[in-house]
Amino acid sequence: xxxxxxEWLKILSTADVPVGNINSLSExxxxxxxxxxxxxxSMQHPSIGELKMVGNPIKLTTTKRTKVLPPxxxxxxxxxxxxxxxxxxxxxxxxxxxxxx
Numbered sequence: 001x002x003x004x005x006x007e008w009l010k011i012l013s014t015a016d017v018p019v020g021n022i023n024s025l026s027e028x029x030x031x032x033x034x035x036x037x038x039x040x041x042s043m044q045h046p047s048i049g050e051l052k053m054v055g056n057p058i059k060l061t062t063t064k065r066t067k068v069l070p071p072x073x074x075x076x077x078x079x080x081x082x083x084x085x086x087x088x089x090x091x092x093x094x095x096x097x098x099x100x101x
Contacts, residue, residue, distance in 0.1 A: 038065070045070040075101070 003011075005021070012019040023031070034040060038055045045051040051070055078101055082092050095101045 041068045043068050043070050046073065 009019055009021065028034065029040060037057075037059065039057065040052055041055040042050055042052045053068070055068070079089075079092055082095075082101075083089075087095075092101070
């Protein structure tokens with residue numbers, strides 16, 4: 001505990017001990033490779049503004065990058081989901097009036 005990380009790296013590498021840096025989260029996120037591989041992506045969220053998220057770690061040369069979308073707002077897709085389950089618009093309105101959804 002008496003030495004800083006860089007001191008230990010120098011001592012151990014001089015002694016031919018396999019050693020490497022263990023980065024903090026903030027250090028890791030500032031690495032050039034993180035930016036180059038688009039591991040942090042940002043988007044505009046309708047309620048909170050800019051939102052940064054972890055990007056997809058899988059990169060395929062033949063697959064185009066898809067547009068990154070923010071997570072949906074609460075109940076944003078309720079009508080669409082209920083219609084896909086066979087509910088009619090009048091059924092959905094009734095559920096809303098009854099405060100079920």
